[in-house]
Amino acid sequence: xxxxxxxxxxxxxMMVIAFAVHAQxxxxxxxxxxxxxxxxxxxxxxxxxxxxxSLTDEKGHYELTGIPKGTHKILFFMYGYxxxxxxxxxxxxxxxxxVDMATLTQDLGTVEIKSRAEEKFGMTRLxxxxxxxxxxxxxxxxxxxxxxxxxxxTNNSRQVFAKVAGLNIWESDGAGLQLGIGGRGLSxxxxxxxNTRQNGYDMSADALxxxxxxxxxxxxxxxxxxxxxxxxxxxYGTQFGGVLNFxxxxxxxxxxxxxxxxxxxxxxxxLSSFNSVGGSTKKLSYYSFYQFKQGDGWRENSGFESQxxxxxxxxxxxxxxxxxxxxxxxxxxAQQAGGLTDAQFEQDARQSFRNRNWFSVNWNLAAITVDYxxxxxxxxxxxxxxxxxxxxxxxxxxxxxxxDPLDNRDLIDGTFQNFGNExxxxxxxRTQKRPSAFVVGVRYYQGLTSSRQGDAxxxxxxxxxxxxxNRLERSNYEFPSRNIAVFAENYWAVNEKFSIxxxxxxxxxxxxxxxxFRRVNTHxxxxxxxxxxxxxxARNRERTLFLAGLGLSYAPTASIELYANASQNYRAINFNDxxxxxxxxxxxxxxxxxxxxxxxxxxRGQWKKILTYDVSAFYLRYNDRIGTxxxxxxxxxxxxxxxxYRSNIADSRNIGVESFVETDVTQWFRTNDSSDFSLxxxxxxxxxxxxxxxxxxxxxxxxxxxxxxxxTLKSGVTLRWKKFAVTYQVSHTARHFSxxxxxxxxxxxxxxxxxxxxxxxxxxxxxxxxFQLETGINNLVNETYFTRRATGYPGPGIIPSDGRSLxxxxxxxx
Numbered sequence: 001x002x003x004x005x006x007x008x009x010x011x012x013x014m015m016v017i018a019f020a021v022h023a024q025x026x027x028x029x030x031x032x033x034x035x036x037x038x039x040x041x042x043x044x045x046x047x048x049x050x051x052x053x054s055l056t057d058e059k060g061h062y063e064l065t066g067i068p069k070g071t072h073k074i075l076f077f078m079y080g081y082x083x084x085x086x087x088x089x090x091x092x093x094x095x096x097x098x099v100d101m102a103t104l105t106q107d108l109g110t111v112e113i114k115s116r117a118e119e120k121f122g123m124t125r126l127x128x129x130x131x132x133x134x135x136x137x138x139x140x141x142x143x144x145x146x147x148x149x150x151x152x153x154t155n156n157s158r159q160v161f162a163k164v165a166g167l168n169i170w171e172s173d174g175a176g177l178q179l180g181i182g183g184r185g186l187s188x189x190x191x192x193x194x195n196t197r198q199n200g201y202d203m204s205a206d207a208l209x210x211x212x213x214x215x216x217x218x219x220x221x222x223x224x225x226x227x228x229x230x231x232x233x234x235x236y237g238t239q240f241g242g243v244l245n246f247x248x249x250x251x252x253x254x255x256x257x258x259x260x261x262x263x264x265x266x267x268x269x270x271l272s273s274f275n276s277v278g279g280s281t282k283k284l285s286y287y288s289f290y291q292f293k294q295g296d297g298w299r300e301n302s303g304f305e306s307q308x309x310x311x312x313x314x315x316x317x318x319x320x321x322x323x324x325x326x327x328x329x330x331x332x333x334a335q336q337a338g339g340l341t342d343a344q345f346e347q348d349a350r351q352s353f354r355n356r357n358w359f360s361v362n363w364n365l366a367a368i369t370v371d372y373x374x375x376x377x378x379x380x381x382x383x384x385x386x387x388x389x390x391x392x393x394x395x396x397x398x399x400x401x402x403x404d405p406l407d408n409r410d411l412i413d414g415t416f417q418n419f420g421n422e423x424x425x426x427x428x429x430r431t432q433k434r435p436s437a438f439v440v441g442v443r444y445y446q447g448l449t450s451s452r453q454g455d456a457x458x459x460x461x462x463x464x465x466x467x468x469x470n471r472l473e474r475s476n477y478e479f480p481s482r483n484i485a486v487f488a489e490n491y492w493a494v495n496e497k498f499s500i501x502x503x504x505x506x507x508x509x510x511x512x513x514x515x516x517f518r519r520v521n522t523h524x525x526x527x528x529x530x531x532x533x534x535x536x537x538a539r540n541r542e543r544t545l546f547l548a549g550l551g552l553s554y555a556p557t558a559s560i561e562l563y564a565n566a567s568q569n570y571r572a573i574n575f576n577d578x579x580x581x582x583x584x585x586x587x588x589x590x591x592x593x594x595x596x597x598x599x600x601x602x603x604r605g606q607w608k609k610i611l612t613y614d615v616s617a618f619y620l621r622y623n624d625r626i627g628t629x630x631x632x633x634x635x636x637x638x639x640x641x642x643x644x645y646r647s648n649i650a651d652s653r654n655i656g657v658e659s660f661v662e663t664d665v666t667q668w669f670r671t672n673d674s675s676d677f678s679l680x681x682x683x684x685x686x687x688x689x690x691x692x693x694x695x696x697x698x699x700x701x702x703x704x705x706x707x708x709x710x711x712t713l714k715s716g717v718t719l720r721w722k723k724f725a726v727t728y729q730v731s732h733t734a735r736h737f738s739x740x741x742x743x744x745x746x747x748x749x750x751x752x753x754x755x756x757x758x759x760x761x762x763x764x765x766x767x768x769x770x771f772q773l774e775t776g777i778n779n780l781v782n783e784t785y786f787t788r789r790a791t792g793y794p795g796p797g798i799i800p801s802d803g804r805s806l807x808x809x810x811x812x813x814x
Contacts (some may be wrong), residue, residue, distance in 0.1 A: 026067050026090045026093065026094060026095065027064065027065050027066075027067065027094040028047070028074065028088060028094070028095045028096075029063040029064070029094065030061075030062060030096050031056075031060045031062075031098050032045075032056050032060045032062065032076060032099045032100075033060055033098070033099070033100050034101055035101075035102065038060070039056070039058070039059040039060025039061070040056055040060045040078065040101060041056055041060065041496045042055055042078060042496070042555075043055065043056040043060070043062070043101065044078060045064060045075070046074070046077075047064055047067060047073070047075075048073040048074070048075060053606075055558035055559065056558065057557075066667065067090050067095075070089075070090060071087060071088070071090075072087070072088055072089075072090060074087075074088050076101065078101065084101060086099075123141060123142060123143055123144060123163045123662075124142045125140055125142055125604070126142055128499070129428070129491060131381065132379055132381040132439055133235055133424070133426075133439065134235070134426075134437065134439055134489045134491045134503075136491050136499055136551055136553050137231075137499070137551025137553045137563045137565045138228055138231045138551055138563075138600075139229040139565070139600045139602065139614075139618075140226065140227060140228045140229065141163070141226075141227045141614075141660075142226050142227075143163065143224060143225040144224050145160070145224060145225070148160065148727075149727035149763045149764065149765055149774075149776075150219075150727065150763050150776075151761075151778055151807055152218075152220050153219075153220065153262070153270075153272040153274070153293075153807060153809060154174065154266070154272070154807070155175075155176025155177075155179070155216055155218065155219045156176065156778060157176070158171060158731055158759060159778075160225070161181065161225075161227075162682075162714045162716060162729055163682060163714070164660075165614075165659060165685065165686045165712075166184050166618075166656060166686040167712070168181075168182045168183070168185075168707060168708070169181055169182075169188060170787050170788050171801040172786070172787060172788050172794070172800075174297065174298050174302075174802035175270075175293060175297070175304045175306070175334070176219070177216065177334060178190060178213070178216055179213055179216040180788075181244070182241070182707065183229065183241050183242070184229070184230070184241075184598075184620055184656060185620065185652075185656070185688050185690035185707075185708040186240055186241050187706075187707050189212070190212035190213050191244065192204075192213070193239060193240055194239065194241040194243060195211070195236045195237040195239050195241070195243045196211075196213045196243075196244050196245075197236075198217055198246045198248065198328070199245075199246070199247060199367065199369075200247075200383055201367045201369075201420075201422070202385060202420060203217075203246075203328075203387070205389065205391075205414075205416045205449065206416055206447045206479075206481060207237065207420075207445060207483070208481045208483055208511060208572050209447065209449060209479055209573075210449055210479070211239070211574070214363065215328075215330050215361070215363040215365070217248065217308075218274065218291045220262055220274040220291065221248055221249055221274070221289050221308075221310060222247065222248060222249065223247050223248060223249045223250065224247050225245070225246055225247070226243070226244070226245040226247065227242070227243075227244055228242045228243045229241075229242040229598065229618075230567060230598030231549055231551060231565040231598065231600065233505070233549070233568070234489060234505045234548075234549045235439070235441070235487055235503070235505075237485075238505070238545075238569060238572075240569040240596065240598065240620065248287075248312070249276070249287060249289075250278070250285070250287050250312070251279055251280050251285035251286055251312075251314070252278055253280045253285070256279040257277065257278075258277065258278050258814070259276070259812075259814040260274075260276045260811065260813050260814075261276075261811065261814075262274040262275075262809055262811045263809065263811075264808065264809040264810075266295070266805055267806050267807070268295055268298055268805065269295050270294075270295040270296075270805070270807065271292075271293065271294050272291065272292070274290075275289065275290055275291075276288065276289035277289075283315060283316050284314070284315055284316075285314045285316075286311075286313050287310075287311075288309075288310060288311040288312070289308075289309070290307070290308070290309045291306075291308045292306070292307050293307075294306070297335075298350060298802040298803055298805065299351070299800065300337060300350065300355075301335050301336070301338070301352040301354065301355045301357075302334070302336065302352070303335050305333055305334075306330070306331070306332030306333075307330070307331055307332070308329070309328070309330075310326070310327070310329075311326065312325070312326035312327075313325050313326075320372060320373040321370075322370070322371040323368075323369070323370055324369040324371075325366075325367070325368050326366070326369075327364075328363070328364070328365040328366070329363065330361065331361060331362045331363065332361055333360050333462060334358070334359045334360075335355075335357065335358055335462075336354070336358065336359055336395065336794035336795055337354060337795070338352055338353060338354030338357055338395070338795025338796075339794075339795045339797020339798050340353075340749065340797050340798045340799075340800065341400055341401050341747070341749045341797060341798070342749055342798065344400070344797075345786065349784050349786075349800040349803070353403075353404070354395065354400075354795050356395055356396055356404065356406075356409055356459070356460045357394065357395030357793070358392075358393075358394045358395060358464075359391070359392070359394070360390075360392045360394075360462065361390070361391045361392075363387075363389045364388045365385070365387050365389075366385065366386050366387075367383060367384065367385040367386075368383075368385075369381070369382065370382045377427060377429065378425065378427045378428075379425070380424070381423070381424050381425075382421065382422070382423040383421065384419075384420070384421045385419070385421075387416055387417065387419075388417055389415070389417075390414065390415045391414050391416075392412070392413050392414070392464040393412045394411045394412075394456055394463075394464055395409055395410065395793065395794075395795065396409055397410050397792055397793070397795070398796070399747075399748035399750070399797075400795065401747050401748050406458060408455040408456060408458050409455070410453065410454075410455070410456070410474070411453065411454060411455070411456035412451065412453045412793075413451070413452045413453075414449065414451045414452075415450045416448075417447065417449075418446065418447030418448070419445070419447075420443065420444060420445035421443070422441060422442075422443045423441060423443075424440070425441070426438070426439040431492065431493065434493040434496065435493055436490070436491055436492050437491045438488065438489065438490040438491070439488065439489050440487070440488040441488070442487075443483065443485040443487070444483070445481075445483040445484075446481065446482045446483070447481045447482075448478065448479070448481075449478070449480075449575055450477070451475070451476075451477045451478075451479065451515075451575065452466070452472055452475070452476050453473075453476075454468060454469075454472030454473045454474050454475075455467045455468065455473045472518070473518055474517060474518060475515060475517035476516055476517075477513055477514065477515030477517075477575075478514050478515060479511070479512065479513050479514075479575045480510075480512050480514075481509075481511045481512070482508075482509075483508065483509050484508040485507045485508070486505070486506045487503070487504065487506070488503065489501055489503035490503070497556060498553070498554045498555075499552070499553045499554075500550070500551070501553070503548070503550070503551070503567075504547065504548045505548075506545075506546055506547075507547070507570070508542075508544050509541075509542070509543050509572055510540070510541070511541050512538075512541065513537065513538065513539045514539075515536075516534050516536045517535055518535075519532065519533050519534075519535055520532040541573075545570055547567070547568040548567075548568055549565065549566060549568060550565070550566055550567075551564070551565040552565070559606045559607070560604075560605040561605055562602075562603050563600070563602055563604065563616075564600060564601040565600045566597060566598070566600075567597060567599075568595075568596075568597045569595065569596050569597055570594070570595050571595075572593050573592065573593055573626070586645050586646070587646050588646060588647035588648070591626065591646070591648055592648055594622060594624050594625055594648070595623045595624065596620065597621050598618065598619070598621075599618065599619045599620075600616055600617070600618045601616060601617055601618075602614060602615055602616025602658075604616075610664060610667035610668055611661065611662070612662050612663070613659070613662075614659070614660045615657075615659040616658050617655075617657050617658075618654075618655070618658065619653065619654070620653065620654040620655075621651070622652045622653070624651065625649065625650060625651060625652045625705075626646065626647065626648055627646070627649040627692075627706060628644045628645065628646045628649075628706075628751075629645055629649060629699065629700070644739070644751070644791050649695065649700055649740055650695030650697070650700045651693050651695070652690060652692050652693060652705050653691065653693055654690040654708070655688070655690075656686060656689065657686065657687045658685075659683075659684070659685050659686070660682070660683070660684050661682065661683050662680060662681070662682035662683075663680070663681055664680050665681055666678050676721060676722050677720065677721045677722075678719075678720045679720075680717065680718040680719075680720070681715075682715060682716055683714075683715045684713070684714040685711075685713050685714075688710055690705035691704060691705060692704075692740065699741050703740060703741060703742050705740070706737050706738055706739050707736065707737075707754075707788075709733045709734045709736045710734050710735075710736065711733075711734040712731075712732065712733050713730075714729065715729070716728055716729035716730065723766055723767035723768065724764075724766045724767075725764065725765050726762070726763070726765075727761075727763045727764075728760070728761070728762050729763075730759070730760045730761075731758070731759045731761075732758045733756060733758075733787075734756050735753060735755055735756040737753055737754065738751050738752060738753070738788070738789045748796060750789055750790070750797060751789060754789070757783060757787075758783060759783050759801075760779070760780035760781055760783075761776065761777070761778050761780060762777045762780050763775075763776035764776060770813050771810070771812055771813075772811040773808075773809070773810055774808070774809035774810075774811070775806070775807065775809070777805070778802070778804065779801075779802060779803055779804045779805065780804065781804075782803050782804040783803075784800070784803065785801050786800045787801055
């Protein structure tokens with residue numbers, strides 16, 4: 001009740017302030033025609049320093065209302081035509097501007113136009129055609145990072161992804177070192193159900209066999225985040241979740257040098273230093289940054305230190321060719337406080353019973369990109385990328401309800417080496433004078449993952465060395481993988497309002513394992529080793545598959561779009577699903593790949609230019625879903641013990657509704673409104689019913705799928721006045737379960753319910769000339785909650801989320 005009242009009072013207070021701000025406005029209208037003198041439908045018009053955006057109607061007419069007095073820049077743009085810009089002086093009376101659009105001579109995807117509306121809202125959507133990709137009919141969101149009022153120094157996912165509906169976010173890493181996001185009922189574990197990319201190329205450990213993201217780009221360095229749902233499988237891979245692409249900031253184009261320095265301090269010893277340089281000459285541009293972060297952590301035994309560096313150079317020898325090279329390096333060391341039982345969590349969520357668990361990551365990611373304008377309407381993009389990386393997990397993995405015996409620790413050492421190339425060609429053409437396009441591409445990918453598991457010393461230091469490197473106590477494996485894919489999509493504008501986008505993808509996938517593991521038989525009372533043997537294990541799985549999909553888009557008016565999409569999906573088994581030695585987890589040797597499809601139908605658009613919305617329903621069918629459940633198995637001495645068992649447990653289906661609405665309250669009161677002031681209110685709501693069906697085990701029949709909150713609600717309000725902005729946000733996640741049997745409680749806490757939780761955040765920023773000051777409070781009312789229960793690292797049991805914390809950032813731009 002107290003939290004709801006606080007939320008209501010803050011929103012009400014900001015609305016009262018909005019009503020008190022006044023200024024005069026006028027109207028701009030006109031007609032847009034093509035070279036043949038006919039009115040053009042669907043041309044987008046933006047007044048660059050206001051929130052006004054309009055589209056032309058069937059006769060080419062447009063009208064922009066509520067334009068304040070003064071001099072403004074007005075822009076007209078549409079796919080297939082050159083962007084047109086003009087300067088207009090608005091006085092007391094209406095202004096009329098007629099425009100003739102010229103045929104495009106360069107790819108529109110390279111033209112960037114930033115409107116005040118995008119600057120305000122902080123989120124937009126991808127156009128039907130962007131660069132060498134087609135997004136028509138697909139559910140997508142674009143988060144514009146510079147326009148958010150949020151704690152970017154810690155990569156606070158709860159704030160950054162607040163306006164993307166249907167996401168479940170693991171908040172067990174207060175430093176923002178790892179990203180854990182799942183959508184539409186898919187596991188958030190290291191974002192492994194999304195194809196994660198940076199600047200359009202893969203950045204995960206192994207896109208097929210181990211698609212986990214240990215590297216998360218610093219939010220301070222990200223320009224925007226593109227989220228495309230399951231239908232993205234046809235252009236980006238086979239995954240169910242879709243694609244998550246982090247587009248990094250680039251060089252400024254109007255000067256040879258720019259320096260940005262951001263220094264942040266916060267609670268619990270948090271310190272972040274982010275520094276970037278960039279610039280452009282006639283043919284060369286460059287951008288580079290370095291970030292250092294450290295902190296003690298909210299819990300005991302949770303300190304960390306990380307460094308991330310990035311460099312990019314782009315060479316444009318002529319107007320048709322651009323060649324880019326970029327490199328990313330990230331390394332961090334983090335102490336892991338381990339899990340808690342339910343009773344320990346209720347007693348004190350900040351306590352820790354593990355001081356010997358550590359995690360280390362070393363990530364090296366490189367890419368070379370080539371963009372070539374093959375013809376006036378034909379563009380080729382080729383990305384070659386590679387990864388050399390390592391991650392090490394060290395500690396005691398025994399149940400949290402048992403004391404650490406302080407003997408040798410378990411060490412898992414994983415190395416990742418992969419290489420790939422993805423080349424696309426897009427050709428834009430016209431059918432019956434309407435824009436259409438097709439894209440065709442090919443992908444080659446190969447990777448080699450090595451995983452070794454054995455004993456390390458019994459100290460409490462971060463010593464990532466095996467005691468017996470030539471005779472490991474657990475396992476020693478190599479996992480080679482290879483993937484060849486060909487894909488194509490075609491955007492066909494049937495008429496001015498309706499478009500069809502069919503697509504197809506052919507895949508060849510090979511995943512293999514080659515190694516050995518050690519089986520040890522010990523005495524049940526003395527733990528004396530009675531016998532041991534090394535068991536060799538080699539597997540090779542090759543498959544070919546064909547995926548198809550279809551997207552539809554219908555725009556009855558310039559401000560409303562109805563869209564629908566259906567696409568097949570596929571997910572190869574994870575290397576962790578093949579072999580890992582964990583005392584709390586057993587893997588089914590007959591585990592197989594997963595398949596299914598996703599379908600969307602929705603409506604999105606704008607109402608009276610003052611409210612934007614996107615409401616959709618989806619159906620996700622998941623066959624042979626891999627999951628975990630509690631079961632009893634005999635150990636080497638035939639003594640029954642309870643463990644988590646991982647296997648293809650059943651088919652599942654997820655049905656849900658996702659909605660997003662945002663409005664500028666000041667635009668509802670057009671008389672005497674001021675462009676210097678805005679009050680944005682947004683709501684993000686999702687309902688998901690995810691259940692197991694067609695199960696051979698009655699224990700799973702009609703049970704809720706694990707890690708799927710049936711309801712999530714995120715809402716907030718942002719007040720902007722000139723260079724000052726403040727955002728208040730509330731996030732609510734409903735109760736859900738962590739395993740397929742929907743167990744509510746287990747002594748070791750590796751399974752059980754995830755209770756409902758509500759978290760509030762308050763953030764502010766103010767700019768003055770070259771300086772910008774940011775501050776805020778995360779978890780405003782100090783909610784005690786958790787979002788996950790771990791079966792292994794970072795330590796079995798409940799992993800608490802951070803309590804209240806404060807931060808202060810100073811930015812200088814030179």
